[in-house]
Amino acid sequence: MTELVVLLIVMIIGAVVALEIKDLLSSVVIIGALGLCLSVGFVLLKAPDLAMVQLVVELILMVILIRATVIEDKHDNNKKRENAYFFVVISSLVVFLSAAFFIIRKLPIFGKPIFRISYAYLKDLNINALGSNILASLMLDWRVFDVFGCMIALFVAVICVLLLVKGKRKI
Amino acid sequence: MPEKKNNLNLSYKSKGMSLAVKTVTRLSVGMLLLYGVNMTLHGHMIPGGGFAAGIFIALAFLNLILAFGKDPAKERLNQRRMAIIMGLGLILFLFIGMLGFGKGFFFADFFKNNTGFFSILGGKNIPFYNIAISLQVSSGLLTIFLCLTLLKIKGE
Numbered sequence: 001m002t003e004l005v006v007l008l009i010v011m012i013i014g015a016v017v018a019l020e021i022k023d024l025l026s027s028v029v030i031i032g033a034l035g036l037c038l039s040v041g042f043v044l045l046k047a048p049d050l051a052m053v054q055l056v057v058e059l060i061l062m063v064i065l066i067r068a069t070v071i072e073d074k075h076d077n078n079k080k081r082e083n084a085y086f087f088v089v090i091s092s093l094v095v096f097l098s099a100a101f102f103i104i105r106k107l108p109i110f111g112k113p114i115f116r117i118s119y120a121y122l123k124d125l126n127i128n129a130l131g132s133n134i135l136a137s138l139m140l141d142w143r144v145f146d147v148f149g150c151m152i153a154l155f156v157a158v159i160c161v162l163l164l165v166k167g168k169r170k171i
Numbered sequence: 172m173p174e175k176k177n178n179l180n181l182s183y184k185s186k187g188m189s190l191a192v193k194t195v196t197r198l199s200v201g202m203l204l205l206y207g208v209n210m211t212l213h214g215h216m217i218p219g220g221g222f223a224a225g226i227f228i229a230l231a232f233l234n235l236i237l238a239f240g241k242d243p244a245k246e247r248l249n250q251r252r253m254a255i256i257m258g259l260g261l262i263l264f265l266f267i268g269m270l271g272f273g274k275g276f277f278f279a280d281f282f283k284n285n286t287g288f289f290s291i292l293g294g295k296n297i298p299f300y301n302i303a304i305s306l307q308v309s310s311g312l313l314t315i316f317l318c319l320t321l322l323k324i325k326g327e
Contacts, residue, residue, distance in 0.1 A: 048218035056226040060312065063233065067320065144278045144300065148264060151307050155261055158311045162254075165318040 004044050011037045024069040032062045188238050196238035203231040207305070214301035221301035225308025232313055241321055253314045260307025267299050 011034050018030040035058030042051035207227030214220040236244045271279030 049220065049223070052219050053223045053226070056223060056230060059230060060226065060233070060316075063237065064316070064319070144268070147300070147304065148268065148278075151261055151264060151304065154308065154311045155257065158254075158257060158314050161315050161318050162250075 004041060007037050007041050007044070011041075025066070028062065028065045028069055031065070032058060035061070192238050196234055200231050200234055203234065204228060207231060207309075211301055211305040212298065215297045221304025222308055224301065225305040226312060228305065228309035229312040229316070232309075233316055236317075236320070244317070245321055248317065250314070250317075253310050253317075256310040257307055257314065260303050260305075260310065263306065264300060264303040267296060267303065270296075 014030050014034050014037070018027045018034070021027050021030070035054060039051040039054040039058070042048075042054060204227075207224045207230075210217065210219040210224035210227060211221065214224060268278045271277055273279075
């Protein structure tokens with residue numbers, strides 16, 4: 001568990017640096033490092049599926065962000081408002097941290113009691129008919145309609161991009 | 172055209188990246204693509220699945236575009252073909268779901284017993300779903316990236 005705590009501390013420090021640094025490219029690179037830390041954290045929490053997806057999505061996000069930031073490096077910082085921003089950030093931090101301190105102490109321990117829904121999943125799975133990966137079987141056995149909706153969402157997104165970006169040149 | 176054969180020809184408007192990047196990309200893209208296909212076909216056995224495999228396949232082509240520049244990609248890729256593959260993935264998914272009506276309801280398993288040839292699959296009809304998902308996700312992500320990089324936005 002200590003590795004996870006160290007990773008989380010590194011991620012928090014990295015996020016603050018990514019917000020405060022002036023150079024946009026360095027900020028994007030730090031965000032990529034944050035994603036890598038998150039995927040290592042998923043591995044430590046024994047979720048290799050999620051770690052793999054996180055890593056690959058982070059790669060694509062990095063490519064798009066670098067393409068967006070390298071060409072135009074604009075800083076629109078208004079110095080008059082900086083003090084107001086600082087005050088808002090500090091006050092919201094104080095409010096959220098104090099609220100989190102009281103709320104997190106009252107949460108039940110993770111995994112106890114087991115949720116009823118996961119009981120139903122585990123009870124009704126036909127173990128003999130599955131592959132060795134129970135997560136994929138869960139995902140495509142119970143939640144297959146969910147995955148179908150996800151695919152339709154991606155389809156609609158692609159069509160919207162095609163409509164918006166249609167220019168003179170054709171691919 | 173003689174320009175097409177030599178990737179280092181200076182007649183391209185966007186030359187792409189340096190020689191080292193091109194060489195490494197030429198070696199690594201095949202492996203990346205192979206891993207994506209492996210993850211698609213073995214998605215019910217190993218960590219990952221259709222979605223991650225689709226992203227891997229899209230990333231392999233995206234690497235090629237980044238290393239060799241826009242113009243070679245613009246000559247080879249076809250917007251209509253990509254849209255057809257994307258729709259095919261979605262329709263394939265829906266079709267496999269509709270086949271479940273033979274068993275009683277939508278998205279039902281039709282390989283419940285896993286005997287004979289289909290015992291190789293191990294995970295019911297999950298591999299077929301994975302193939303459909305990876306087709307759709309890879310072509311969809313690649314289309315979005317191509318549109319954002321190669322084409323201009325209407326308002327500009």
